[in-house]
Amino acid sequence: xxxxxxxxRKKRFNALLKQYPDKRSAALPALHLAQDQxxxxxxxTIETLxxxxxITPASLMDTISFHTLFHTKPRGKYLLQVCQxxxxxxxxxxxxxxxxxxxxxxxxxxxxxxxxxxxxxVECLGACDTAPVVQINDDYYEKVSKDKLNRILxxxx
Amino acid sequence: MSDYQPILTMHAGQPGSATRDYYLANGGYRAARxxxxxxxxxxxxxxxxxxxxxxxxxxxxxxxxxxSFVPRDDKRAKYLIxxxxxxxxxxxxxxxxxxxxxxxxxxxxxxxxxxxxxxxxFIYIRGEFAKEARLLEAAVEECRASNILGKKIFGGKYDLDxxxxxxxxxxxxxxxxxxxxxxxxxxxxxxxKPPFPAIEGYLRCPTIVNNVETLSNLPHIVNxxxxxxxxxxxxxxxxxxKLYCLSGHVRKPGVYEAPMGTKLTTLIFTHAGGTTEGKxxxxxxxxxxxxxxxxxxxxxxxxMDFPSLTAAGSMLGSGGIIVMDETTDMVQACYNLARxxxxxxCGQCTPCREGTTWLTxxxxxxxxxxxxxxxxxxxxxxxxxxxxxCDFSKGSFxxxxxxxxxxxxxxxxxxxxxxxxxxxxxxxxxxxx
Numbered sequence: 001x002x003x004x005x006x007x008x009r010k011k012r013f014n015a016l017l018k019q020y021p022d023k024r025s026a027a028l029p030a031l032h033l034a035q036d037q038x039x040x041x042x043x044x045t046i047e048t049l050x051x052x053x054x055i056t057p058a059s060l061m062d063t064i065s066f067h068t069l070f071h072t073k074p075r076g077k078y079l080l081q082v083c084q085x086x087x088x089x090x091x092x093x094x095x096x097x098x099x100x101x102x103x104x105x106x107x108x109x110x111x112x113x114x115x116x117x118x119x120x121x122v123e124c125l126g127a128c129d130t131a132p133v134v135q136i137n138d139d140y141y142e143k144v145s146k147d148k149l150n151r152i153l154x155x156x157x
Numbered sequence: 158m159s160d161y162q163p164i165l166t167m168h169a170g171q172p173g174s175a176t177r178d179y180y181l182a183n184g185g186y187r188a189a190r191x192x193x194x195x196x197x198x199x200x201x202x203x204x205x206x207x208x209x210x211x212x213x214x215x216x217x218x219x220x221x222x223x224x225s226f227v228p229r230d231d232k233r234a235k236y237l238i239x240x241x242x243x244x245x246x247x248x249x250x251x252x253x254x255x256x257x258x259x260x261x262x263x264x265x266x267x268x269x270x271x272x273x274x275x276x277x278x279f280i281y282i283r284g285e286f287a288k289e290a291r292l293l294e295a296a297v298e299e300c301r302a303s304n305i306l307g308k309k310i311f312g313g314k315y316d317l318d319x320x321x322x323x324x325x326x327x328x329x330x331x332x333x334x335x336x337x338x339x340x341x342x343x344x345x346x347x348x349x350k351p352p353f354p355a356i357e358g359y360l361r362c363p364t365i366v367n368n369v370e371t372l373s374n375l376p377h378i379v380n381x382x383x384x385x386x387x388x389x390x391x392x393x394x395x396x397x398x399k400l401y402c403l404s405g406h407v408r409k410p411g412v413y414e415a416p417m418g419t420k421l422t423t424l425i426f427t428h429a430g431g432t433t434e435g436k437x438x439x440x441x442x443x444x445x446x447x448x449x450x451x452x453x454x455x456x457x458x459x460x461m462d463f464p465s466l467t468a469a470g471s472m473l474g475s476g477g478i479i480v481m482d483e484t485t486d487m488v489q490a491c492y493n494l495a496r497x498x499x500x501x502x503c504g505q506c507t508p509c510r511e512g513t514t515w516l517t518x519x520x521x522x523x524x525x526x527x528x529x530x531x532x533x534x535x536x537x538x539x540x541x542x543x544x545x546x547c548d549f550s551k552g553s554f555x556x557x558x559x560x561x562x563x564x565x566x567x568x569x570x571x572x573x574x575x576x577x578x579x580x581x582x583x584x585x586x587x588x589x590x
Binding site for chain 1: 234243244245246247248249252277283284285286287288318320322323324325326327328339340341342343344345346360402403404405406410411412442446477479481485489490493494497500501503
């Protein structure tokens with residue numbers, strides 16, 4: 001499957017190239033743009049993007065594999081990211097992971113068979129005052145309890 | 158609580174506080190206009206140097222002194238990067254500043270850019286803060302539309318643009334050299350210093366990296382003067398307003414602005430309302446998880462500023478205070494942090510890459526009741542190997558390219574040394590003999 005930006009995103013990508021003093025500096029914004037469009041980064045996407053940025057695919061892959069927000073495998077429609085670092089842990093993050101694990105019958109790192117939910121344990125999300133915190137795709141849900149989380153999840157389309 | 162009037166968070170919570178119009182209506186961009194039209198680079202650097210504003214990202218390096226390292230008469234472009242890659246466990250002040258007052262930050266960036274003669278500045282924001290990144294982009298757009306950013310800003314001769322750059326989810330990119338590599342589109346591996354970024358940073362050009370909170374202080378210094386700033390807090394050597402983040406076992410977790418040098422006990426028991434359910438305080442991490450933990454006894458009378466925390470064998474760091482009451486299992490807490498550091502080690506230096514993993518495995522073994530007496534010494538050996546000798550009086554450290562090595566070793570060692578009895582209590586019966 002080949003990769004191409006949609007017209008709107010292509011415009012944004014071209015604008016990026018103009019804004020940054022060198023092409024490669026546009027790599028992370030371009031990767032966010034591509035992943036946002038495609039859901040995850042396929043080999044074809046990486047090859048095409050590398051060409052657009054004038055770097056080798058291996059070199060771009062090096063950048064991708066380092067940064068945890070970029071995914072090279074399909075993931076669920078909803079990425080449930082439970083913060084597990086100290087302040088969230090003191091506030092009961094482990095129970096939240098257990099709850100989600102039980103609710104969707106997946107272990108951390110796994111995706112439900114219908115491809116809807118991926119459960120991830122992540123490190124500090126930087127919202128320790130509202131622990132425990134779960135990030136679902138781009139959105140933060142703070143001071144969550146099992147019940148509150150159920151209500152949020154059951155409303156997702 | 159004292160009669161201190163918040164400065165940085167003065168407008169937090171007011172409707173519309175994140176918009177340009179709100180900011181302008183409340184005296185916003187006066188300082189930037191003055192810096193651009195009526196001040197030169199030397200004026201600004203001298204003012205900020207004299208103010209003794211210390212970097213709020215963790216290291217506490219004087220901001221004005223840092224700027225003065227940028228070479229003059231250098232033909233290369235100069236860059237300013239705002240470090241908004243907030244990820245130090247226990248820290249959430251920059252997110253608050255961005256959400257409530259992004260224009261204060263932008264104004265600070267204009268002043269800092271002017272000081273180092275930068276015409277393109279970046280805000281490197283952690284990738285998870287998608288909402289905050291959008292908010293910053295909207296704020297930058299508002300400024301471009303009203304000659305606050307762009308060509309010949311404020312009708313003068315100075316050009317400046319700011320780009321918002323979302324990171325990719327890596328704690329190490331909060332380290333300035335790793336951040337610069339990531340901004341260049343590479344893996345975020347810290348570079349060896351020197352050369353320091355002020356000499357050779359982004360694209361090998363002179364670059365200054367300043368934290369969100371540091372930059373947010375600048376409009377107030379320009380408006381009210383360095384002398385005013387030096388008068389805030391307990392000591393003119395380490396002055397200013399400070400955002401303290403309280404989390405963990407407190408009744409009212411949150412960001413509290415107080416003068417530098419406010420007592421830690423005041424922050425915990427007055428600002429944050431004391432421990433949850435009034436339980437006994439056991440310990441607190443005073444400056445983000447990299448700051449060695451302090452016991453309840455050590456916290457007594459402790460002032461929260463850079464020199465006082467260093468003297469207490471810890472550090473002010475980012476001002477992230479994690480409070481732990483008597484119910485906290487310190488072995489579990491120590492394991493939690495070791496796991497965090499093992500996950501976030503960038504893998505470049507062997508002592509850190511291997512050491513953090515070993516620490517995590519050994520500590521996990523403890524938590525599972527399979528620890529061995531000699532593991533206690535082993536943990537000491539590993540931390541010494543990653544971070545140098547964990548003895549502050551000897552000041553010996555630096556076995557890794559970046560300070561991550563110390564950032565993991567010192568806190569783990571502090572947990573071990575100060576709560577050794579809890580570690581021993583986890584040993585199986587035959588070992589504990």
